Each structure stands twice: as structure tokens, then as C-alpha cells.
Amino acid sequence: MTAINTGLEGIVAAETRLSMVDGTAGELVIGGFPLAELAMNATFEESAWLLLTGELPDAAQLARFREELGTRRTLAPETLELLARIAESGAPAMDALRAAAGTLGIGVRHGSTPPDGIAGADWDDALSLLGAMPAIVAAYARLRDGLPPVTPDPSLGTAAGFLQMLAGELPPPARVRGLETYLNTVIDHGLNASTFTARVIVSTGSDLVSAVTGAIGALKGPLHGGAPGPALDMVFAIGSAANAEPYIRAELAAGRRLMGFGHRVYKVRDPRADVLAVAAETMFRDGGDMALYELARAVEETALRILAEHKPERRLQTNVEFYTALLLHGLGLSTDLFTPLFAVSRTAGWLAHSFEQRRANKLIRPQSVYTGPRDRKWIGAEERGHVEV
């Protein structure tokens, strides 16, 4: 009898130098840096370059990389037109992002010089994806609200550029820093479902726009990237610190789960929650809604206390979604932009894994066990009885 690993759980399918997730120790290493060290200090461009090349950029490389991403923030008219048409239907932003990402790189070659070991076409696609995806998300958010897209300012970095394209004005530095920290925190996370999707696509010899478009589709699912909205809804529904305990007890008594708590891999506190909690506090203190921040902390404290009573053996802790929700809300994002913004950051991880896959490629092609019938005999359509399906 062949053993089947449903969900490929426990299967090690790749070696990577990009990130290490230790769910027991609550440790996340990205490009050799402990998460907090990288996330709090780097700009998104520095983290992305680190993953794509293995080293931090020197000043000249960083300036050039920033400039190339800035230039590619200007979307092609066809991409903008597509977004405008999709906006008329009011489709979710992740669907618009998936459709528009697929238009990138078609027929356009910029001819940028790639770092050593990366093919020219791959580098070109990588720059287009990293540059254009934040512009797509911001343009779609505005088009859907009946507003015209904002002309990007190519001199800005990705975080400031995204906020500028969303709101039409330069964001305060504390908000830019908050967003940089968020983008760095979720940039890579081992062989998660969307990263695996990208590697499967690249393993066939396909291109990077295809790999990232497929990965966006995988990230969209609620079991992967689609959960931060409900964590915030819960904080709003609780409304006041005094209401936290009765609300949470009622939720658990009704058999419902508390959003933003528990994790499949982390059996201790998700290290990303700590980094984002600090980033959220810093940002909220700088002119944000401190009452909301204090409420979220009170909800978290109460939830952890009650979850420890409720499931002492599970060690349920705060996960990344709880503080993601708070931070992105503080940046002025509506909840349906949370997952698209996650995709903007994770694109760097998807691309870096794609480069790793290219360098030591082997077609990813697992097997299945056939459990269907055999030896069926063909019957013409007219003689087939009606079968309810």
C-alpha cells in the first residue's frame, strides 16, 4: 500500500537560503537576519534585493534598483484600461490584481542589466512585477471608488510610492516606516502554498509573470492569505475593553474561533506578531488612533488569558493576522486591500524562490494513486441512461 501525504504535510521538497521558519522556537530568519533585525531597519527595496541576490545592496545598487522599480510603477495604458473595466464590476481587489499582473511583461523589454546568475528576461520580469504590483493595487482601489488613478512619483520608494498612489499625497514618515516594516515582515515564509505554486510553475521552464500570477491565485484563498479582515472586525465588534471578556467567552461558548489567534506551524507566539505590534504602536503613537490601538491590546490580553483556560493543551497565541489588521487599518487601507498588499510584498519572496528553482531545477511532479474504476466499456450517448450528477 503506497503511503499518501495529504497536503504534502511533513514533506521536504526544496532547499532554500531565503527563510527559515521554526514553529517550536517561534523563530523566523529571513536572508540570514532574525526577523526583527531586518524588518525594523530595512526598506522594502533592501529586503527584496537581499532575497533576490543573497546580499544587501551597496548604495549604488540600491539607488539603481529603487529607480528601476519607480519607473515601472507607471502602468501601461492597456493595464489601466483593464483595471477600469474590472472596477465597473466591483470585483474583489485580489481578482483585479491577478488579472492585471498577467498583463505585465507582455511585449515590453526594458533591457536592464541583471545581477550575476540571473537571466535578462527573468530580471526584466522581476522588476516589472515588483514595480507595477503596488501601482495596480492602488489604481484599482481608486478606480473602484470612482476616483482617477494617481500619477506615480518614480523618485519614491515602494512603501511611500504605494501610499502616495493610494491617497494622492505624500504620506508622513511614520506611516512609510510602518508600511516598510509590514512589507519586510511578510516578504517570505518558507515553502508556503503560494511560494510552492510559483516554484511548480517555474519548474516547468515557464516564465516569472506566469509564476507570480499563479501564486496570487494561491494566496487569494482564505486558508492562506485571506484572513486579516475578520481579526479587525472582531476588535470593532468588541468596541470597549470592558466588553472584551464577555464577548470572547460568548464566542468560544458558541464554538466559534477567535480570529488572529492560533497557527498551524507556530506553537508559540508568531514572531511576526511581535514585530508588527511594535510597528503598529510606533505608528499609532505618531498621530494615529491610540484608542483603537489600546483597545486591540486589551482584546489581545483578554483573548490570550481566556484561550489558555479554554484550550490549555494547544498553547494558542496571537498570529500575524491580528497586528497586520491593526497596522494596515492605521495606514488607511480598507480590509479588502490587506491581502493584495500582502501579495505586493510576497512577490519578492516568490521571485527569489523562482530564481532558486531555476538554478537547481528539477520538474516538480508528484504522483497520485488511482482509485477509480477500470475496464469500463464505451456506450454511445443515445444508449446512456440518465445519471444524476
Ligand SMILES: CC(C)(COP(=O)(O)OP(=O)(O)OC[C@H]1O[C@@H](n2cnc3c(N)ncnc32)[C@H](O)[C@@H]1OP(=O)(O)O)[C@@H](O)C(=O)NCCC(=O)NCCS
Ligand atoms: C490558524 C488555525 C487554522 C490553525 O489551526 P490548527 O493549529 O491546525 O489547529 P486546529 O484547527 O486543529 O484546532 C485545534 C483546537 O484548537 C482550537 N482553536 C484553534 N484556533 C483557535 C482560535 N483561534 N480560537 C479558538 N479556538 C481555537 C480549535 O477549535 C481546536 O479545538 P478542538 O480540538 O476542540 O476541535 C486556527 O488556529 C484558526 O482557525 N485560527 C483562527 C483564524 C486565523 O486567525 N487565521 C489566520 C492564521 S495566520
